[in-house]
């Protein structure tokens with residue numbers, strides 16, 4: 001099996017998909033902010049935070065970096081990945097922002113055991129959970 005690289009190379013359709021998710025996150029955050037509802041972003045298969053475009057060879061922001069740039073901002077960010085190299089890359093992107101939480105491990109466990117229990121309906125905290133593990137094209 002091919003070893004996982006720090007950054008994936010992604011094709012044109014994946015770049016479009018990232019733009020759609022970014023625009024959806026911005027609309028979601030705008031609406032929830034207007035309703036005065038605290039909202040968090042959860043990326044269950046976060047990756048390294050950025051990728052390399054097959055077309056241009058340039059870095060392309062991945063879903064975590066796009067989420068961090070959304071305005072108005074989310075209250076918190078939760079990024080999960082199984083791969084330690086990608087987790088280290090996410091930690092570099094997060095820097096010392098204390099509203100960003102990076103987890104190394106299986107999202108199927110971390111979501112249920114650690115993240116979802118903090119999102120009670122009664123607390124009015126809402127979350128956009130991006131949970132897709134598609135292979136890049």
Ligand SMILES: C[S@@+](CC[C@H](N)C(=O)[O-])C[C@H]1O[C@@H](n2cnc3c(N)ncnc32)[C@H](O)[C@@H]1O
Nearest residue numbers: 045046047062063080081082083105106107134
């Ligand atoms: C296609 S990449 C994610 C790209 C990112 N969501 C984006 O849109 O920029 C998929 C990632 O899921 C991670 N992964 C696979 N299975 C996982 C699991 N069970 N829990 C957490 N991460 C997982 C892999 O290590 C890989 O970095």
